[in-house]
Amino acid sequence: MSELTEVLGRIERDGEAVAAVFERHYATSPDDLWQACTDPVRLARWFAPVTGDLRPGGHFTIHFDDADTPVCRVVSCAAPTVLVWEWPVRDAPTLVTVEVHPDGAGSRLTLRHEGLPAPQAPGYAAGWDTYVRSLGAHLDGSTAPDWDATWSALHAKYSATS
Template sequence: MSELTQVLGRIERDGDVVAVVFDRHYATTPDDLWQACTDPERLARWFAPVTGDLRPGGRFTIHFDDADTPQCRIVTCEPTTRLVWEWPIRDVATVVTADVTADGEGSRLVLRHERLTSTQVAGYAAGWDTYVRSLEAHVAGLPGPDWDVTWSALHELYAVTS
C-alpha cells in the first residue's frame, strides 16, 4: 500500500466532542524523541517554528506557514515522558497530549488532540498525520513528505472516515 492510501490516526468520538489519536513507534531513544518534540530548533524542522516559554504554565506561539499563530499554554510538563498543552481554536481550548515511552529498540509517541468538533477533525487529523510522518523522517535523518500533497491526500481520507 502506498503511504498515502491509509491514515495513521484514529478518530474517537464522545458525543459532539472529537479527538484524533496517533500511536507511533519511532526508531530512536525516548530522550531523543522527547527532544524532537520539545526543542524549538528541532520542532521547526518537522512541525513548525515555536517561540515562548515551554515550561509548565508557560505560554508559547506556533508559527505555521499559513500565518496561523495559535497562542498555546503548557498545562503539564513531565520531562522526557509527558507534555500537555492547550491550543485555542476559535473559542475552544483544545488539548494536545504527547506521551513518550520506551518501546523495544526505540520509543513510542502517543499523540492525542481532543476537544475538536466534527467539522474540524478531518483537517486536524490530516495535519497531525502529516506531522507524525515528518517526525519519523526527522528522527531518521531524512527529508519529510511534501506538506501540501500529503495533507491534501490525507484530508480526503479523513473526511470520508470522520
C-alpha cells in the same frame, strides 16, 4: 493504498467530544524523541517554529507557514514522558497530549488532540498525520513528504471516515 497516504491515526468520537489520536513507533531513544518534541530548534525542523515559555503555565506561539499563529498554554509537563498544552481552536481550548515511552529498541509516541470541533477534526487529523510522518523523516534523516500533497490526500481519507 500508498504508504504516503495510508492513514496513521484515528478520529475518536464520544458524543460531542472529538479527538485525533496517533500512536507511532520510532527507531530512536525515548530521550531523542522527547527532545524532538520539546526543543524549539528541533520542532522547527518537522513541525513549526515555536517561541515562548514551554514551562507549565507558560504560553508559547506556534508559527505555521500559512500565517496561523495560535498562542498555546502549557498545562503540565512531566519530562521526559508527558507534555500537555491547550491550543485554542475557534476560540475554544483544545488539549494536546504528547507521551513518549520506551518501545522495544526504540520509542513510542502517543499524540492526542482532543476537544476538536467535529467539522474541523478531519483537517486536524490530516495535519497531525502529516507532522507525524515529518517527525519520522527528521529522526531518520530521510526527506519529509510534501506537506500540501500529503495533507490533501489524508484530509480526503479522514473526511470519508468521519
